[in-house]
Amino acid sequence: LVAICSSFFEKSDITLAEIAQYILSAVGFLLILKPVGVPRLTRIIIFLTLVPICAYAALDILNESLLRNFVALSNIDVKPDLYLRSIQIAYWYTPTFILMLILKNEFIDRNDLDNVRKVPNIIYIVIQVCIFCVPTLLVLSQVFEFELTGILATSGLITAIVGFALQPNLSNIFSGIFVNIEQPFKPHDWITIGDQTGKVIDVSWRSTRLRSFQNTEITIPNETIAKSIVTNWDRPDKEQMSEGFHIFTALSFHPHHDPEHISELLFDALKKVRPVDGRPELDLQWVKFTGVDEFGLKFHIAFDCTNRMMKNSQENVVMLEIYKVMRHAGVNMTPGLLQNFLKADVGLGALEQYTRSHKDFQSTLSDKGNIYNESIKNQVLLKQVPLFSNLDQEQIQIIADTSERLQFAKDQTIIKQGESDNRLFIIADGVVSIKLIQPDGSKTELGRLGVGEFFGEMALMTGEPRTADVIALRSTLLLVVQKQTIKNIFSANNDFYNEMAKVLAERQIKLGEATLLPEEKSEEVNKLANKIGEAIIRFFS
Numbered sequence: 361l362v363a364i365c366s367s368f369f370e371k372s373d374i375t376l377a378e379i380a381q382y383i384l385s386a387v388g389f390l391l392i393l394k395p396v397g398v399p400r401l402t403r404i405i406i407f408l409t410l411v412p413i414c415a416y417a418a419l420d421i422l423n424e425s426l427l428r429n430f431v432a433l434s435n436i437d438v439k440p441d442l443y444l445r446s447i448q449i450a451y452w453y454t455p456t457f458i459l460m461l462i463l464k465n466e467f468i469d470r471n472d473l474d475n476v477r478k479v480p481n482i483i484y485i486v487i488q489v490c491i492f493c494v495p496t497l498l499v500l501s502q503v504f505e506f507e508l509t510g511i512l513a514t515s516g517l518i519t520a521i522v523g524f525a526l527q528p529n530l531s532n533i534f535s536g537i538f539v540n541i542e543q544p545f546k547p548h549d550w551i552t553i554g555d556q557t558g559k560v561i562d563v564s565w566r567s568t569r570l571r572s573f574q575n576t577e578i579t580i581p582n583e584t585i586a587k588s589i590v591t592n593w594d595r596p597d598k599e600q601m602s603e604g605f606h607i608f609t610a611l612s613f614h615p616h617h618d619p620e621h622i623s624e625l626l627f628d629a630l631k632k633v634r635p636v637d638g639r640p641e642l643d644l645q646w647v648k649f650t651g652v653d654e655f656g657l658k659f660h661i662a663f664d665c666t667n668r669m670m671k672n673s674q675e676n677v678v679m680l681e682i683y684k685v686m687r688h689a690g691v692n693m694t695p696g697l698l699q700n701f702l703k704a705d706v707g708l709g710a711l712e713q714y715t716r717s718h719k720d721f722q723s724t725l726s727d728k729g730n731i732y733n734e735s736i737k738n739q740v741l742l743k744q745v746p747l748f749s750n751l752d753q754e755q756i757q758i759i760a761d762t763s764e765r766l767q768f769a770k771d772q773t774i775i776k777q778g779e780s781d782n783r784l785f786i787i788a789d790g791v792v793s794i795k796l797i798q799p800d801g802s803k804t805e806l807g808r809l810g811v812g813e814f815f816g817e818m819a820l821m822t823g824e825p826r827t828a829d830v831i832a833l834r835s836t837l838l839l840v841v842q843k844q845t846i847k848n849i850f851s852a853n854n855d856f857y858n859e860m861a862k863v864l865a866e867r868q869i870k871l872g873e874a875t876l877l878p879e880e881k882s883e884e885v886n887k888l889a890n891k892i893g894e895a896i897i898r899f900f901s
Contacts, residue, residue, distance in 0.1 A: 419451060426443050453495050455495070460488065539582055545590065545592050547562055548560060548594075549593070549595075550593040553568075554588050557570075557573065566582060568582060593671075603643045604666035605666075606644055608662045609660070611661065612653075612656045612659070613656050613657045613691060619657055623649060626659060626682060627647055628810055628834070631791045631808070632685075632808045633677055633678050634677070634808070635665070635677075636673045637670050639666070646662035646663070648661075681810075688812045690736075738765075743756060745786060745814050745817075747860060755849050758849060762845045765838065767836070770833065770835055772832050773831050774792065774832060775815075776829055777797050777827060779825060779826045780819075780825050782842075783816055783842060783843070784814060784819075784840070785816045787811050787812065787836065789835075790832060791809070792815070792831060792832055793805055797828075803829070816830075818864065820841065820843060821846075821864060821895075823895075858893060861893035864889070
């Protein structure tokens, strides 16, 4: 703009070439204002082509104006050399100025957007230093006529001295630059470096700071990071593998067991696990029999977790479910070398009702399911049902003898919501899903049940319609208890009605949203038990 104004005041006759220069100068000024609505790539191309042309056109106008008025400026004690040098300096720094505009407008300002990959500030600082160093050396050489050889030699010597003194820090700084360029992690990622695990707070020139599980701050030099193996827990491959990172665990069992059926038990446990990170089920459910060693049959299992903070909790939930399934099947996980014998703890006597012995098993009834679960006697399964906790051995045996076993295929519906039925189902083998049909027709999974668990107790005792669908998630064997058997036993002792009502009330309140009496959820167990007791008497009468 200064060039255009000065030229207009000096000359009355303007050539077409000068008009073109004026237009280019004006266009260049407008382009610097960052045109709105122009695609990003187009803006970068404009800055790299048109803006330099426009800028040099304006500098030419100023240069010609100074040359025309060189003598006049000298007569009024104004030094034209100073202005000419300023124009020459501008010639050399124009590319730097344009590159800095591109860097700021198209990269640094975009760092504030959420949908773009963040570029660390340290990278921008290094780029800016490099952009300014080159024209500065050229200006010193071409404009001020300094000898570059001496400058470079002196600066090289100073750099060597400073570099030697700051060698450890420089190593960390350069390592930090490469870490920022490669970006193996970013702030808020959970990472493991060596034996340190934590959440990334920030990455500076010299070091990286983590927040550990112990809620302590860990500072790791960038040089150490550059030489270490970095594990990033927050970058799973969702398309090729699963939603979360994978956790692998090794388990061992007695070598006389059947590996195929042990694998089925492990799969059942993984299928039943409710992930602690809120997902309905584990995306990864993997079991592999890897051989036999001094510990027995060796298996590896794998499952996933989407939150590194919950890794330990996820492992705990999985291992508890595996232990529960194995204990029900009478299978123990070996604690060490097979030749080592441990003396039994006296406290194990409290677990006798949960521990399997030879008398709890019978010959396999079929070959469709897991032989461990199928071989457990009916009376053993019945003892695990709280409804029958007050029955004596003879009454349990009567129910066991009159119950039948039904086999259901994978994805087969066992009971349907709204149907009338009066049977109780106890899971002898397999896993089932409890799904509630919403008014809009969608289904919500309320939970999953596995071996030793039961469903349908309200229908058995009160005749209430089924409140949810129950679907087999794999081949499932169920022990079915009929209403008539329970009626025959209870007819001799009416006190059992009260005990049954109390057990059902406690279970209904515990089930929460799955209860058949939602209006009674907040009431005390005794009040709900009275209502259920009346319903039981009406149903059995």
